[in-house]
Amino acid sequence: MAVKDKLKTHLxxxxxxxxxxxxxxxxQLATVMDELGMDKNxxxxxxxxxxxxxxxxxxxxxxxxxxxxxxxxVAEAIKMVRPELHVIVVSGDxxxxxxxxxxxxHSIRRNPNITVVCNNNExxxxxxxxxGPTTPRGTSTISSPAGSAxxxxxxxxxVNTNPNAxxxxxxxxxxxxxxxxxxxxxxxxxxxxxDVASQCIENNGRRIGFASANDMLQHYRTEYKAAPAGSxxxxxxxxxxxxxxxxxxxxxxxxxxxxx
Amino acid sequence: MxxxxxxxxxxxxxxxxxxxxxxxxxxxxxxxxxxxxxxxVYASRHPEFRFLQAEDEIASANAILGASLAGAKSFxxxxxxxxxxMQEAIGYGHKVGIPCVIVNVMRVGPGTGMPTMPAQGDLNQxxxxxxxxxxxxxxxxxxxxECYEYAIHSFNxxxxxxxxxxxxxxxxxxxxxxxxxxxxxxxxxxxxxxxPLASGGTRLFSGVATYPDGEPATADADEFIxxxxxxxxHRVKVAERYAFYEYGWNKDAxxxxxxxxxxxxxxxxLAAHFALFRPIRIWxxxxxxxxxxxxxxxxxxxxxxxxxxxxxxxxxxxxxxxxRVPLLGGRMSLEAIxxxxxxxxxxxxxxxxxxxxxxxxAR
Numbered sequence: 272m273a274v275k276d277k278l279k280t281h282l283x284x285x286x287x288x289x290x291x292x293x294x295x296x297x298x299q300l301a302t303v304m305d306e307l308g309m310d311k312n313x314x315x316x317x318x319x320x321x322x323x324x325x326x327x328x329x330x331x332x333x334x335x336x337x338x339x340x341x342x343x344x345v346a347e348a349i350k351m352v353r354p355e356l357h358v359i360v361v362s363g364d365x366x367x368x369x370x371x372x373x374x375x376x377h378s379i380r381r382n383p384n385i386t387v388v389c390n391n392n393e394x395x396x397x398x399x400x401x402x403g404p405t406t407p408r409g410t411s412t413i414s415s416p417a418g419s420a421x422x423x424x425x426x427x428x429x430v431n432t433n434p435n436a437x438x439x440x441x442x443x444x445x446x447x448x449x450x451x452x453x454x455x456x457x458x459x460x461x462x463x464x465x466d467v468a469s470q471c472i473e474n475n476g477r478r479i480g481f482a483s484a485n486d487m488l489q490h491y492r493t494e495y496k497a498a499p500a501g502s503x504x505x506x507x508x509x510x511x512x513x514x515x516x517x518x519x520x521x522x523x524x525x526x527x528x529x530x531x
Numbered sequence: 532m533x534x535x536x537x538x539x540x541x542x543x544x545x546x547x548x549x550x551x552x553x554x555x556x557x558x559x560x561x562x563x564x565x566x567x568x569x570x571x572v573y574a575s576r577h578p579e580f581r582f583l584q585a586e587d588e589i590a591s592a593n594a595i596l597g598a599s600l601a602g603a604k605s606f607x608x609x610x611x612x613x614x615x616x617m618q619e620a621i622g623y624g625h626k627v628g629i630p631c632v633i634v635n636v637m638r639v640g641p642g643t644g645m646p647t648m649p650a651q652g653d654l655n656q657x658x659x660x661x662x663x664x665x666x667x668x669x670x671x672x673x674x675x676x677e678c679y680e681y682a683i684h685s686f687n688x689x690x691x692x693x694x695x696x697x698x699x700x701x702x703x704x705x706x707x708x709x710x711x712x713x714x715x716x717x718x719x720x721x722x723x724x725x726x727p728l729a730s731g732g733t734r735l736f737s738g739v740a741t742y743p744d745g746e747p748a749t750a751d752a753d754e755f756i757x758x759x760x761x762x763x764x765h766r767v768k769v770a771e772r773y774a775f776y777e778y779g780w781n782k783d784a785x786x787x788x789x790x791x792x793x794x795x796x797x798x799x800x801l802a803a804h805f806a807l808f809r810p811i812r813i814w815x816x817x818x819x820x821x822x823x824x825x826x827x828x829x830x831x832x833x834x835x836x837x838x839x840x841x842x843x844x845x846x847x848x849x850x851x852x853x854x855r856v857p858l859l860g861g862r863m864s865l866e867a868i869x870x871x872x873x874x875x876x877x878x879x880x881x882x883x884x885x886x887x888x889x890x891x892x893a894r
Contacts, residue, residue, distance in 0.1 A: 279733070282746060315728050317597075320739075328735050328745035333728045335600060336737035337593065338623050344556075344590040348597035348605075349728060351581050352554060356601075356729055377586035 277301035277310075277331050286325055290484020292469030293390055295443040297326050300361070300388060303453045314357040317346040319366030322397045322471075323390040326361050340370030343378040346385050357457065360387040365395045368424050369404040379433040379462060382518065386456045386463045389426075392471040400474035411478055427505055430464045431513060437463035439512045440505050443470065444491035452512060460517050468495065534712045539678045540565035540608075540705045543634055543698065545713060546682025547606050548573065548580070550720055552632075554598035554605035556583045556591045558613060561646040562702035563636035566608035588613035592620035595631045600736060602727030604686055608634035610702075611653050612643060615660070621695050622661025623738045628762065630689035630725060632682070634698045636705040637836075639861050648861025649702035651792055651836035654844070657697045658814045664759070666766040668692055669814040670775070671699035673795045675709040680716055681811065684773060687721040692769045693762075699813065701836065703793040703863060767815065775811035778824055782806045786877065787828035789821075789845060794834055794858065797865055804879040805832070813841070818848055825849050832856060832877060836863050 278301055287293050304314065309332075316334035318324040319342045327334030337345050342360045350358045360367075367375055367389050378385075394412060395401040401414040405426065409418040430438040437459040439452035449467060456463035470476055470487035481487045498511035505511050537545070544566050547555075555570040557563075567584060574582035581603065585591045588609055595605035609617065614635045624631060637653050639645035657669045668688045672681040682698060689696040726732070735745040740755055748754045777795075780788070780802040788805040790798050795809045808824050810817050825831060831849075833842035834856040842855045856871030858864075872878035 279745070282744070286747065311733050312729055312731060315601075324739075325747070328737075328741070328747075331733050333730075333732060333734050334736070335597065335728075336735060336739060336741075338619055338738055341589070341593040341620070344585060344593040345597035345600075348554065348556065348583075348594040349601040351583065352598050352601035352603045353728065373586055374590055377590070 274298075274301050274305045277304050279329050279331055282329055285329055287322060288473045290470070290472045290487075291322065292392060292443040292471070292488070293323055293326065295446070296388065296390055296449070296467055296469065297329065299446055299450045300359075300453060301330065303450055303457065306454065307457060309357055309457075313355070314359065315349055317342045317349065317358060317360045319360075319362035319371065321363040321366050321395065323361060323363040324366070340366055340374065342366065343371060343374040347378060347381065347383045350383050350385055354384075358385045359457070360385060362387065362389055363396075364389060364391045364393060364405040365403040368426060372404070372424070375429060379430060379436065382433055382435050382461045384461055386459070386465070388453060388456075388465045389467060390469045391426075391466050392469045392475060394471050394475035396471040396474045400471075400478060412475070426464070426466055427513065430462070431515065433462055433515060435461045435515045435518045437461070437512070437514050439465045440468070440510050441465065442468040442491040442495055442510065444488050445495075445510060448510065455512065460519065533714050534710050536708050537675050537679075537711045537713065538565065538705075539675045539700060539707045540636065541569060542675045542678035542711070542713065543608070543682045543700065544569045544573065546679040547632065547686065549679070550604065550683045550686035552604045552606050552686060553579055554581045554595065554603035555607065556585050556594035556598070556605070557607045557609065558585055558588050558591050560588075560610045560613045562638055562649075562705050563608045563610050563634065565705070566634060566636075588616040589620065592617035592633070596620060596624055596627075596629050599629050599631045599725065600728050602723070604630070604723065606632035606634065606686075608636065610636050610638050610646070611640045611656075614653060614656060618656070618660040619662075622663060622665065624695035625661070625665035626663075626738055627736050628693040628725070629695065630693055631695050632685045632689055632698055633695055634700065636700040636702060638702045639859075645861050647702060649704070649793060649836060649863050650861065651701060651794065652838075652840065653699065654813060654837065654840040657699060666692075666694070666763055666770070667814045668694060668696040668766070668770065668773070668812075669699060670696070670773075670811060671792045671813050672811065673704070673792055673809065674711075675704075675707055676711040676713065676716070677811075678704065679711070679713050680718065683716070683718045683720065684775070687719070688769065688773050690721040690724045691772070692766045693724060694766060699792065701793050702861075707793075770812070770815045773812055774817060774820060776817050776820055777807065777809035777811065780805055780807035785828065786830040786832060787825060788832050788834060789841065789853075790834045791841070792836075793863060794836060797863055798834055798868055800865060801868070801882065804882065810841075816844060816848055821845070821848060830854060830877070832872070832875070834858070834868055834871070
């Protein structure tokens with residue numbers, strides 16, 4: 272088995288822009304999946320709408336390319352019917368936290384044993400570069416030329432309202448830690464969320480002053496710092512992992528679990 | 532042989548279970564909530580049946596798509612406003628080809644409307660509610676026993692057509708209690724036709740237009756047309772096996788009444804004076820069957836719980852005008868029908884107002 276076998280390389284080059292961060296995520300995800308022996312018989316991908324959602328087509332797995340914002344209901348249902356499968360959600364920040372926000376709020380409550388890998392490029396890239404739920408306040412975008420007006424959503428806060436969840440913040444520059452986070456998240460019993468800061472040079476970076484994709488990528492090196500070991504909470508611009516209390520997960524409860 | 536009192540909503544759940552459903556995801560909404568509640572109780576007694584009350588109807592509709600792809604016959608139940616929220620998911624199910632069943636127990640709209648009053652105002656939404664072109668399968672029973680039978684037919688049609696099938700009901704029928712012997716219903720059950728996820732392939736189930744290999748086909752009209760014709764032709768062909776309707780009452784009468792769902796039951800006292808055509812498969816329309824029947828009658832009256840949604844369809848099908856008796860605001864009664872007929876000068880003298888307004892017993 273090799274990482275190459277996890278990818279449909281005959282469909283390369285991909286549709287993504289040169290310099291896009293999504294390819295970096297796909298590469299590390301494929302690497303981890305290869306390490307863990309995940310294949311098309313034991314794993315399903317569920318992807319959202321946006322450039323990130325195109326990842327399913329390039330990987331050697333069955334995948335569901337859902338409606339915008341609806342990866343979590345679909346993923347939870349797949350997991351409930353087929354608890355033996357790994358269910359990996361791959362989604363962008365807008366898909367998971369804006370239109371998908373209500374589902375995120377409620378999936379968190381239910382603590383399904385699924386893993387979310389979020390390509391958090393702080394923009395709606397595919398539609399040209401509109402402000403998104405994680406866009407930093409004051410960012411100039413196509414739908415906020417004078418600077419985005421609102422506080423970004425607190426993804427870590429939302430995920431950690433579930434005391435049993437796993438949350439990791441990493442970037443596409445920090446490939447080793449990203450790989451580790453994805454590996455741990457997949458093995459985590461219950462809900463796991465890997466929040467990956469990633470660059471969109473074409474529809475975000477250039478507008479906010481980056482000369483190239485490499486500049487954006489290198490920028491993560493200085494913009495983010497590892498949180499002190501054992502941190503229970505990550506401050507803005509800190510990288511790290513916050514683990515809740517792991518629960519024993521042994522498949523779904525019968526019916527709705529209410530008993531009679 | 533067990534005759535017992537059964538409720539319309541209950542019969543839908545029992546039919547779904549009989550058809551092999553093993554996943555229900557829904558959200559409470561009058562007048563459908565009994566289906567959610569009883570599905571929950573059923574699930575607690577049968578671990579192989581999965582149940583979830585989701586955060587809203589959008590989650591419910593998407594969840595049943597995922598469950599079906601994963602291998603379960605799945606369904607949800609709602610009413611008009613929830614049905615509106617589910618439309619995007621329904622369209623996705625048509626595009627991707629996912630068998631599942633959506634039960635819509637109709638109530639008066641629009642908006643939040645009259646949550647506990649029956650209506651028949653979602654026929655257009657059931658056909659055209661989602662974006663783009665697709666072939667809707669929509670069934671609408673008239674008796675509690677038929678709620679059971681057509682739940683089974685819905686799951687069968689879903690498997691054969693590989694699409695989301697709509698089972699309509701209404702606030703009157705859903706809460707109607709009738710004596711029925713459901714064990715006597717003997718219908719074949721169509722097994723699963725869609726290979727479940729992770730069975731050895733690397734399929735891409737995509738709402739976005741793609742080529743069979745997964746590459747985006749978002750600018751290829753020829754490919755779109757090819758796929759569109761293929762799925763439409765297949766579904767139209769499947770529909771031929773589900774051409775359910777009733778033609779009865781007084782076939783020698785001068786005028787044909789078209790009524791469906793609970794209205795057909797309420798109108799039963801008209802039987803001596805009119806012929807009846809009752810569509811049970813609402814969509815696709817029963818063009819051949821209705822055209823043939825309608826040709827024998829000078830006049831047609833469509834009696835329905837909406838401002839003529841099916842009447843408009845009939846007029847377009849037959850290219851002739853029809854009379855209308857709309858039953859609005861939840862006032863679906865024999866009295867309201869008599870008033871409506873009188874208003875268009877078509878009330879037989881013998882049916883001038885006298886007494887009871889309750890619907891006639893089952894045939």
